[in-house]
Structure formats: structure tokens, C-alpha cells
Amino acid sequence: MILSLQVDSETPLYEQLRNQIVIGIATGELAPQEKLPTVRQLAEDLGINTMTVNKAYMLLKQEGYIVIDRRHGAKVSPRTSDNPDLSPRLEEQLQLLIAQAAIQGVNQSRFQSLCSQIFAKMAYRHP
Amino acid sequence: MILSLQVDSETPLYEQLRNQIVIGIATGELAPQEKLPTVRQLAEDLGINTMTVNKAYMLLKQEGYIVIDRRHGAKVSPRTSDNPDLSPRLEEQLQLLIAQAAIQGVNQSRFQSLCSQIFAKMAYRHP
């Protein structure tokens, strides 16, 4: 999986890393149980500090996206969660996002169709 | 309109302010051309510094959500934009949001229905 960082972004590097890995998991590019690169390896590949990669991994672990085993390194969590409701935090984000879209002139059907397109790329689908 | 801040949030105060005002505009709680509180007034009401409020207003102005009239202070922009496409930035955010939802176990129809609910609250609707 290819990770690309923008050093001049508003988003901190560790968060960019976290976001891309989350998307990788959702799209199936990273399979459940798949091993992630070591902190050191990834840091070197990306030319960034190991602390930064470590912070991203800690965050992903804390959020339950990956599990970290001292012997085998980091792996994508086996999928378990099946909670049909969006977390309040995500719901709030979605509201803000839709607000901006609505003001800008995006109508609902256009928005919904875009959602469908994005959902279609996700491997983690629930019926 | 009621604005509430969480001082212990990760999100900077000025950004919380900006977000709530954007949502207020989208839901119609703040009508186009409506006058916003003065920088000083809002700062005092919220118990924060004027520069923090000023920063939020500058951001909103720069993004086109409000207009700052030297004579009468800040007002909600008259709605003009009617761009059916989501900006790349928002689209990226939406992708990340859906990725998280999908992993967590939210299925597409549930997500879409939530979007509908949120859209229903928006006054800024386009057919």
C-alpha cells in the first residue's frame, strides 16, 4: 500500500498516516490480520521521524483499528464491530460536512450518489 | 443563535466558532444578510478574547460565508454559489468519514438515511 504525505498540509503527519491507513482498511487494501510495516521501516520509507509513525500506530491501536503485539508488530484488527449507528463524533462531522456542501450548492441527490460511489469502493460492507 | 464552546476540545476555539456559524447558516438559523454579533459582543458573551472571535470572522469571510461591512459589522453572505459538485477537500473528508463508518459496521442504507435526516434540516437546499 502506498502512503503519501504532504508536509505542508494543515493535517499533522501522524494524522495523515492514520487517515490513509483507515481508508486502506476500509477499502480492503489492508486485509484483516495483515501485518503493517514496522515503525522503523515505515518511518524510513517516508523519511519521517519514528516518533511520528509511532504516534499514528498508537492512535490506530487506541481506536481499535489495529492490534499491536510486541512479538509480531502491528496488524490490522480482525473485523468484529457491527454497530449500525454512527458515533456522535462522526455524526457531528457529517453534519458539518453536509452544511458546507448545502451552502455551496450541492443538492441531496448529488450528495447521495457520491456517497454511493464511495461506499462501492469499501470492502467492509454490511448488508 | 446559541453558540457553545468547549474549551477542552482539540478543535481550536475559533474553529469551533466557525463551524457552528457555518451550520447556523446552512440550517437557516442565520438568514442571508443577517447581522452577526459584533466581535466585541460575541467575545464578551462567550468569555473569550476578541482576537479569537476576530480570527473566526476572518476565516468565515475568507471562505465567503460572511461579508464584513466596515459600517455595520459582519453579515451572512447573500447566497450565490450554486455549484453542484463537492469540492475535492470535502470529498476527501467524506471518503474518510465513510471509511470509518463502514469499518464500524454502519451499512450504506443506514448511512444514507442519516444523510437524509441531516439534509432535511438544511434551509440551503437545491433541487
Next chain:
Amino acid sequence: MILSLQVDSETPLYEQLRNQIVIGIATGELAPQEKLPTVRQLAEDLGINTMTVNKAYMLLKQEGYIVIDRRHGAKVSPRTSDNPDLSPRLEEQLQLLIAQAAIQGVNQSRFQSLCSQIFAKMAYRHP
């Protein structure tokens, strides 16, 4: 002559007024000796404060663009100046302007040709 103000501009109203009158004089839309509207009249037409118009007139007077006679109001100055050199202040502005143009990718010949076009509209030409 038509004057239009943007209340949401960075440029103060009195300066916008001053700028438009200067351009009017240069293009010949306002002839030398031509009478300008009274402060009160112009303020009413534009829906702004008389103080604002007054400030613009004072500035124009101080810069020599107009003369103010208590009996007959403000008139465009008869053309007198014939100084072939740009004032240091304008030269500095020109340098900044060209710097921005150059960085943005405008080449010299394109810039020069634009200058020619603008000069062509000026009535105040010197051989």
C-alpha cells in the same frame, strides 16, 4: 460619471471614492475645471456618510487632483504638472506589482502590452 462602492472591500470607502475620481480624471471622463457634485449630494446618491465623501475630497485636494472653492464647490484641477518622473511612492508600488506579476508567470511583453492598452484609455497623455 458613475461611482460604485463595495462596502465589503478591504479598501476604505473614502479611498475607493478617491481612486475612482482619479481614474475619471485620467481617462478624461472628468474634464479639467469640471465641477464635482457637492459633498452632500454625492453622499446622498451613494447612501454613505457625508464625512466619508468629505474625507475623499480633502485627500484629492491635498494631492492636487481637485481644487475646492468655498463658493463654487469642488472642481477638477486645471492640468499643470508635467513631471516626467514617477514619484518614489508610485515607483515602489509598481515594483511590488511587477514582482507579483512576475512570480505569477506574466512575462514582460505581456505586461507591457497591457500597459499600452491602459495608457490608450488615458486622456492625460504626454508626448
Next chain:
Amino acid sequence: MILSLQVDSETPLYEQLRNQIVIGIATGELAPQEKLPTVRQLAEDLGINTMTVNKAYMLLKQEGYIVIDRRHGAKVSPRTSDNPDLSPRLEEQLQLLIAQAAIQGVNQSRFQSLCSQIFAKMAYRHP
């Protein structure tokens, strides 16, 4: 690069700073990718507040002149833009500038020759 501020100028300090850096970039005194002084350093050198420098940097960043890298501070943007047309905003400024020059008695060839001189100092030239 030497930066000098006039505290008694009409132009805000942060804008003076911005202007001088823009000119520095255009003349090549500041090369693409070159590191700018840190906010703190520059503030100390100039005897002004860090927030003032910060505001200048934010403005330059927003305008695309510099890039702010979380790791190493601010750097001059790698040159990319190659737009042969002047932005409407600059064109308007140019018109005002030429109007003032024309009234003052500067003729076109004199003006053009001054432009040439200024262009000659710019490193950011396009054929």
C-alpha cells in the same frame, strides 16, 4: 536578506513584511525552497511581536508564496505558476497606478522604460 520596517507607515507591519518578502522572491534574493527565518527569530531581529510575523507568514502561505512545513518552518514555494494573464486585482491596481502617473505628467515611453528596468531585476522571468 535585509528587511526593514517603518513603524510610522500607513501600511501595517505584517503587510510590509509580506511585500518585502514577495519582492525578495521575485528578484531571486530568496530562492525557491529557501528557508525563511523562524517566526521567533524574525520577530526578535525586527523587534516586533511574533504574532505579527506569524500573520505575515500566514498571508504569504495563503497566497501561495511560501510553504509551511511543520518540521522545518517556512520555505519559499517551488515556482510552479505560469499564468500569462494578470489577475483582475492586479490589473485594477495597475490602472490606478497608470492613471496617477499620467496625470502627473509621466508619458508612456518613460513609464514603459521604467517597467523594463524593474523587470530586469526580476529573477522570475518568463520568455
Next chain:
DNA sequence: GTGGTCTAGACCACA
């Protein structure tokens, strides 16, 4: 009365 600018100092997040 409005926003715009600036200061002197502080604390925090990021890397």
C-alpha cells in the same frame, strides 16, 4: 461604535 492592528507573554501540539 465598528473592526484592524499590535504587544508581551503564555501554553500547547508537532516532530
Next chain:
DNA sequence: GTGGTCTAGACCACG
């Protein structure tokens, strides 16, 4: 060590 945020207060330009 970097920039980002915030404060409490001040002064100024604009209208």
C-alpha cells in the same frame, strides 16, 4: 525547536 493558539489589554482607522 518549530509553528499554532489564546489572553488581556491597548491604540488606531473608519464611518
